[in-house]
Each structure stands twice: as structure tokens, then as C-alpha cells.
Amino acid sequence: MFDFIHRLHFWWTYPKHMPHPESREFLQTREWKELRYRAFLKYGNRCVVCRRSAKDGAVLNMDHIKPRARFPHLALDIKNLQPMCSDENTAKSNWDSTDWR
Numbered sequence: 779m780f781d782f783i784h785r786l787h788f789w790w791t792y793p794k795h796m797p798h799p800e801s802r803e804f805l806q807t808r809e810w811k812e813l814r815y816r817a818f819l820k821y822g823n824r825c826v827v828c829r830r831s832a833k834d835g836a837v838l839n840m841d842h843i844k845p846r847a848r849f850p851h852l853a854l855d856i857k858n859l860q861p862m863c864s865d866e867n868t869a870k871s872n873w874d875s876t877d878w879r
């Protein structure tokens with residue numbers, strides 16, 4: 779029930795100019811880029827799975843623990859983010875919601 783209210787509230791207050799959280803365009807928005815940066819400050823710039831950083835040659839992404847496709851209302855929630863390298867992020871796809879932090 780709370781999840782339903784959370785979703786309803788999210789869409790009610792979601793800015794009209796913002797692309798859908800599931801879209802590629804979403805990742806180009808200032809809102810997402812700022813949040814992504816704050817998440818790197820908060821959780822560090824190492825992959826939560828293999829612990830590699832950019833210095834070790836990893837390409838870091840900011841992963842949505844609960845995928846944007848199924849949980850669009852958590853797309854801009856910093857608690858739903860974890861730094862993950864492209865290797866793991868590609869393998870993870872949309873079916874997994876493991877919180878590695």
C-alpha cells in the first residue's frame with residue numbers, strides 16, 4: 779500500500795519537462811547527473827561488487843538497485859543507487875535487485 783502511494787506521489791510531483799525515468803534521455807538530465815555525482819560522493823567511486831575503481835581500469839556506472847523500468851518512482855532516490863562497474867552492470871540487467879552496499 780505504501781508503495782502504491784509512493785508511486786502516485788512520485789508521478790503527481792514529477793516535473794513535466796523531465797523524460798520518463800526509464801528512457802535514455804533521463805540519463806542526460808541535469809537532475810540525474812547531479813544526483814549521480816552526490817551518490818559517488820556518498821558511496822565512493824569503487825564498484826560495489828569487485829571493488830575496482832577508475833584507476834584499476836573499471837568504467838563506473840551508477841546502478842539503480844531496483845531497476846528504473848519496474849521502479850520508476852525510485853529513479854531519483856539516492857538510497858536506490860550504488861556505484862557499479864560496466865562489467866557487473868551489463869550482467870545484472872533488469873532482473874536483479876541486490877543491494878551490494
Ligand SMILES: [Zn+2]
Nearest residue numbers: 825828863866
Ligand atoms: Zn565491478
